[in-house]
Amino acid sequence: MGLKIIVLAKQVPDTRNVGQDAMKSDGTVNRAALPAIFNPEDLHALEQALVIKDAHPGTTVEIVTMGPPRAAEIIREAMYRGADGGYLLTDRAFAGSDTLATSYTISLAIKKLMPFDLLLSGRQAIDGDTAQVGPQVADKVGIPQITYAEEIVSVTPKDITVKRRLERGYEVVKATLPTLVTVHSSAVECRSRNSKLTMKYKHAKTVSELQEAAMDYEGMMKTRPYLQITEWTADDLNPDSQSLGLLGSPTKVKNIENVVFKAKETVDLDTSEKDIDFLMRELIANHIIG
Amino acid sequence: MNNVFVYIELEGTEIADVSLELLTKGKKLATQLNKKLEAICLGSKLDGIEKELYPYGVDVVHIADDSRLTPYTTLPHNRIVCDLFEKEKPEIALFGATSLGRDLAPRVCSTTGSGLTADCTSLEIGDHTDPKTKKEYKDLLYQIRPAFGGNIIATIINPDTRPQIATVREGVMKKEIADATYSGKVKKIDAKSILKEEDFVIQVIERQIEKSKVNLKGAPIVVAGGYGVGSKDNFKLLYELAHVLGGEVAGSRAAVDAGYVEHERQVGQTGVTVRPKLYIACGISGAVQHTAGMAESAMVIAINNDQDAPINAIADYTITGDLNDIIPKMIKYYKLNTK
Incomplete structure (x- = not known):
């Protein structure tokens, strides 16, 4: 028996590596200024999908992601590891979406892909840590949810x-x-790239990427249709425009403060026995320890 | 109408600490808005549970008592909470940022079309003028949280949708009884008439919940390690210091992600919030995500190789150097100079 599995994934700025120009003045993230990675827990979700595909021949695994044109990178990355293809939802109208507007947009794409058997995603993305988009997509698609999954038992x-x-x-x-299952980081790690699949899908591209490519892919796309990554804009999803992007986002960023620590009177010490003994004597004398 | 609601998290009939902390905060918000505080209890065998909630200043306890509501599953709880919100039109609704609250709150917000802010570290009431339309809003809930790897603190508002919904982690707010003699009233929810057959498509077939082995919140001394500790092996030194001083070991998110220390010991915005009398930060740079969980410690000692680590700015003592050199000296002095 084969299942139709959709994996929701996100390309995220690597928040462990943030520079000065990371935020725009309107309080949203300046994605262009940051290294972009496959959201770690979404990779755990992909692995769960691939395990099912290994065990049940005929299963298909497809990625759905929303983001700027370069987010197609994570669809290719998933294909190198065993996914069959994917859908990139990209449009300026999606910019500034909070989790509710994001889940609305993604749910329209999922409804277009119905019927399916299983929707998988990471529990949360490292740029926001909200864990909201998964359950909200499930609600809008009208399916149940299982969050914080560590293992798909059967x-x-x-x-x-x-x-x-x-x-x-x-x-x-x-x-x-x-149903929707969101996968926790305690689940098994995702397998690495398969070299045959990496060769096979190296030239997988979205329409926008094909237009910008230096070489002519027309012939290749005709003979190898599996290289086509589907790209959907707002028009393809037939949305209520009031529910998209900033307009469709009930939460607003009122303000952003850069973090400044209040200066405190600090005693600076070194590793000498004299300094450490001084510190410990103070702590004991003040009944902090002992 | 337009009151402050808190979803009460139950394990069996035991109320989670985070819910009592949220009631304490909710009471302050309600008083400031001149509104009432209401609690939502969904479970079974809940007779008398309201008595445990009144002392926190709860005016109304909504109770749905149905054996199918425990253990928690998403859809029936979502159905009842959304039905209640539809009737009662809360101004504010608060959920614990637990695996339960973070499962339920997004679903509720999607169903009701409300905005949600996860893992808030502070909640305040304030006004707002829309920068474009100049429309003025009075008494909004400011939902304040570190964002973006802890590099910024964001204040989030929901100007036009109600309820304004936020989740808060356990330990972030303080739990305080408002008035031991306070008394409110119970409103029963008729779960049977609200719930539908299709809400029960998920069955819990096994459930193992243990009492937490680690009591970070209650520890007077916390010895915390970050990525700078370097290895799981080096963490042994932190355990030794904690053992000698009578404290607990904690870790930053980076240390947990690197596998140096278990997840339940994580301190910070996405972990536990602690307020010990002494916090010893070893090899922790001090991103806001981390300091959000320890900034209220009475005393902070920062041990770091990097003299410019942000954590040094909030430390009472900084020691610059290798912790493998420093910690043994601390242990040695302590053993020699105390009983």
């Missing part, structure tokens, strides 16, 4: 059994398909 054409990682333990739940 899957049949009808249902799925999932172990969830909770703060102080775990639980195992069973749901009928289709």
Whole structure:
């Protein structure tokens, strides 16, 4: 039995590596100024999809991502690891979306791809850490959700059994398909690139990328249609324009403050025995320790 | 109408600390807005639970008692909360930023079309003028959180949608009884008439919840390590210091991500918030995401190779050097000079 699996993924700025020009004056992220990576927990989700594909021949795994044109990079990256293809949702009308507007846009794409069996995504993305888009997409598509998944225990054409990682333990739940499962970082790591697949999909491109490419891909795309990454703009999704982007976002950024620590009177010490002994003597004398 | 609501998280019939912390904050917000504080309890065998909530200044406790509501699953809880919000039109609704709250709140916000801010570190009431339309808004909820790797602090508002919804991590707000004799009233929710068959497509087939082994919140001394500790092996030194001083070991997110220390020991915006009398930060640079979880420590010692590490700005003592050199000296002095 083959399943149709969709993996929601996001290309994120590497927040561990942030420079001065990372934020725009309107309080949104200046993505152009940052190194972009495959959101780590979305890779964990991709692995869960690929494990199912390995066990159930005929299963297809496709990526859906929303972002600027260069976000096609993560679709290719997923294909190098075993995904079959993907959909890039890109349009200026999507800019400034909060999680609700993002989930609205993604849900329109998911509805176009119905019927499917399983929707997978990372629990949260490292640029916002909100964990909101997954459940909100599930709500808008009208399917149940299982968040914080550590392991997909079993899957049949009808249902799925999932172990969830909770703060102080775990639980195992069973749901009928289709459902959304969001995957926690405690799940197994994603496999690395497969060299054959990397060769096969090296030239996979979106329409926009083909237009900008230096070489002519027309012949190649005809003979190898699997290299075409689908690109959908707002028009392809037939949206209510009031629900997109900044306009469709109920949360607004009122202001942004750069972080400035209040100066405190600090005693600076070195590693000498004299300094350390002084510190410990003070701590004991002030009943902080001892 | 237009009151402040707190979703009460239950493990069986036991109320989670984070919910009591949110009631404490919710009471302050409600008082400032001249509104009432209301609590939502969904579960089974909840007789008398309101008595545990009234002392936090709760005016109304909404109770849905149905065996199908425990253990928690998303859809039935979402259905009842959304139905209640539709009828009661809350001004503000607060959820714990736990695996439960972060499962439920987004779904509620999607169903009700409300804005949601996750993992707030501060909540305040304030006014707002829209920079484009010049429209003025009174008494909005300022939802304040570090963002973007902790490089900035953002104030988020929901000018036009209600309720204004936020999640807050356990330990971020303080839990305080407002008035031990305070008394409110119970409003029963008829769960049977609200819930639908299709809300029960997810079954919990096994559940293992343990009491937490680590008590970071209650530890008087916290010895925390960051990525700069360098390895899981080097963390042993931190455990030794914590053991000698009678404290607990914690880690920054970077240290947890690197596998040096378990997730339940993570301090910071996406971990636990601590207020010990002594916080010893070893090899921690001090991104806001981390300091959000320890800035209220009574005393901070920063041990770092880098003299310009941001954490040094909030430290009472800084020691510049190798922790493998420093910590043994601290242990040695302590053992020699105390009983």
